Amino acid sequence: MLEIGNLEVVYNKVVLVLRGVSLRVEDGQAVALLGSNGAGKTTLLRAVTGLLSIHDGEITKGAVEWNGERLEGLAPTEIVRRGVAQVMERRRIFPDLTVEENLLAGAYQRRDGEVRADVEAQLERFPVLAGRRSSAAGYLSGGEQQMLAIARALMARPKLLLLDEPSLGLAPKLVEEVAGVIGSVNAEGVAVLLVEQNAAMALDVADHGYVLETGRVVHDGTAEELREDRDVKDFYLGLGAEGRKSFREVKHYHRRKRWLS
């Protein structure tokens, strides 16, 4: 179980990006983290994966606990070894390495002898990759690269998978496909923390959701509740059941009052 308590993160010792965020991902659960640009979603993931320090970020308050163990201060490689893998924003596959080598890189921390078998298993899960296994990953299409990024993260045999905007820059059809993959990974017992701007997709996949705004959790609930929530609908889901709605009619003051009260 991942438990983040009252987390505060400061960049360059000046910029306060997270102001006391608490959230929890139970074993095997899928949790969505919604929010617009600059809300602090990526920062939250960096705080979990140990990548804050290379961005001059620092946890100034609060705790990140994974199965009862504090993760702050651990090296990124140690965190991966403990079963927390990530799919970074914009996929970040290694373009010069072949598809197969990308997968092997994902298993770098593993010492067991089943890495080869897992490569085959991932190629079976993603048939698009199987045909390109020895070609440079940089030549894959955007959707294929996203699949590769997910497969590479799964090569670490994680118990928790963090995904940062996996739908970014993909056609609607591919977004659906990615959502399906995330759903099936979750069904296999891997807990998922999904950071998304595409709230409709995220709430489809997740059991529970949090809404992050300017470094604070302003709302949380089951995916069901969030889908029906009026503010979430207005700001993140867009078209609702009642059809197109003008943003002129959305009452900002109403929203502020409710969320910050």
Place this chain on the structure above:
Amino acid sequence: MEKLLQLTFSGLALGGTYALVALGFVVIYRSSQVFNFAQGEFLIVGAFLMTTLTSSGVPWPAALLVAMLVTGLLGAVIERVVLRPLVGRPTFVLAILTIFIAFLMRTAAVLIWGADTRAMPSPWPRDGTLSVLGARVTYNSIGAMVATAVALLAFFLLFRRSKIGIGMRATATDQEAALGVGIPVGRVFGTAWFIAGATAALGGVFLGMFPRVVEPNLGFVAFRAFPAVLLGGLDSPAGAVTGGLILGVLELLAQGYVNPALGSFGQNFHEVFAYMFMIVVLVVRPYGLFGRRDIERV
């Protein structure tokens, strides 16, 4: 005809030592995108260590192994102490820093071993030769060529087949992503410096053999290997070796044929010849003969 063959063989041997130095540049550049200007100083340290070891009675093959190991460890220590804290800074900062490391190492080498020249011992008769196709090839030349071939094969296996090789290439393209998937980037850098040091020592040993001697200025050969790396492409081991061999052969051919033809102007012309050739090649292929082109989807 016999002269041509003779020059070609000597050129290949000289080129082989250039290639060994160039491989050291490549392994560091390939994992950290840093150009290591101290490569020539590793070569000096390796060569001097070798002379010290053999003169104190260590058998030649064992001395070679120990010299490579110690020089490699020196590389790893320098990386850990001086360069590791700067990981993530712009790579030119680290490259500049290696220039200062070079000065320090050269001074230290002179303090320890003195500025005198020493003879590099060889396991075979110093001026023994073998007749190949009518040309006389020294054992030293053959040794240098074999060492280069073995080193190239080892590099190929390392980069293509081994886990640390994948780690190095991944780290070179995207440090943050490499960290993110669990590659210990620091250890990858340390390994790269170890390998670079060990290869430099190997190059130093063969370079210091007859007809040359071991002295602090041996390190300037590293500058002669620059054209080799740039010619082959900074991130390609095969390119480094090809570049080294081409330059070695060209240098000796220029010395044998072009210098006399140019009269008094031609003295030492072969030394610039390599750079001229490099410039011409780079104009046509800016990323070198085997260099990596950035993969970009359009």
